[in-house]
Amino acid sequence: MCSINQGLSIAVRALDELPADQQEVYKARYVAEESRELTCRRLGIAPDRYDQLLKDTLRSLRGMVAATPRHMISA
Amino acid sequence: MPKIVTDFDKDVPADKFVGEGIDAFSERGRGLMFIEMISDVAGDLASPGCEHYDETLAWVKDPINLAAWLQIVEASPSVVPSLQNAFLERPAELKLACEYLHRSASRTGDGLERFMRAMGMPSHSSGSSLGDADAFEEMADVYAL
Numbered sequence: 001m002c003s004i005n006q007g008l009s010i011a012v013r014a015l016d017e018l019p020a021d022q023q024e025v026y027k028a029r030y031v032a033e034e035s036r037e038l039t040c041r042r043l044g045i046a047p048d049r050y051d052q053l054l055k056d057t058l059r060s061l062r063g064m065v066a067a068t069p070r071h072m073i074s075a
Numbered sequence: 076m077p078k079i080v081t082d083f084d085k086d087v088p089a090d091k092f093v094g095e096g097i098d099a100f101s102e103r104g105r106g107l108m109f110i111e112m113i114s115d116v117a118g119d120l121a122s123p124g125c126e127h128y129d130e131t132l133a134w135v136k137d138p139i140n141l142a143a144w145l146q147i148v149e150a151s152p153s154v155v156p157s158l159q160n161a162f163l164e165r166p167a168e169l170k171l172a173c174e175y176l177h178r179s180a181s182r183t184g185d186g187l188e189r190f191m192r193a194m195g196m197p198s199h200s201s202g203s204s205l206g207d208a209d210a211f212e213e214m215a216d217v218y219a220l
Contacts, residue, residue: 031100033107062112066140
């Protein structure tokens with residue numbers, strides 16, 4: 001556990017722990033590297049909704065970093 | 076919107092930490108995630124009236140948060156070229172983001188410093204490359220830690 005890179009750990013955890021709608025955008029954008037337009041078409045959502053989900057996702061990631069205990073980071 | 080938690084002394088189950096699976100992310104994907112993360116933070120901080128300003132400022136003021144995020148870049152040296160390409164595509168946005176974060180993250184060690192040098196950006200100690208220096212002096216006052 002000591003060797004775990006926290007930043008990467010958060011990135012991987014997000015695949016399972018983000019809310020479902022944010023997870024769809026997260027996977028599409030950062031893992032599949034799918035374009036915004038294609039994701040919108042595939043999920044049947046408006047571009048504005050995509051932008052909002054992306055912003056919510058980034059804020060969720062911030063929260064996941066902040067929720068990690070300090071002693072695990074410095075271990 | 077998740078609540079920002081600042082209690083770092085609580086225990087978290089070991090199964091909450093993931094050591095595998097990062098291979099799912101391409102270097103470009105990781106780079107893009109990092110860039111958009113700092114851009115999003117910078118966007119909030121550039122708008123003192125926005126509803127997320129206070130919590131974003133609190134997040135940035137904790138150097139552990141930024142240091143953790145920088146590990147995404149540092150985990151793989153070859154992420155940097157991907158970031159450099161992305162930087163060329165959106166130079167103004169990223170320069171602004173990094174300047175904001177660098178001003179507010181003096182205690183994160185030299186991780187962000189190395190990142191900025193890799194991006195070809197001058198460090199804080201060598202002076203700002205931004206034209207609007209007054210705006211950053213003002214932000215530095217806000218971020219006085």
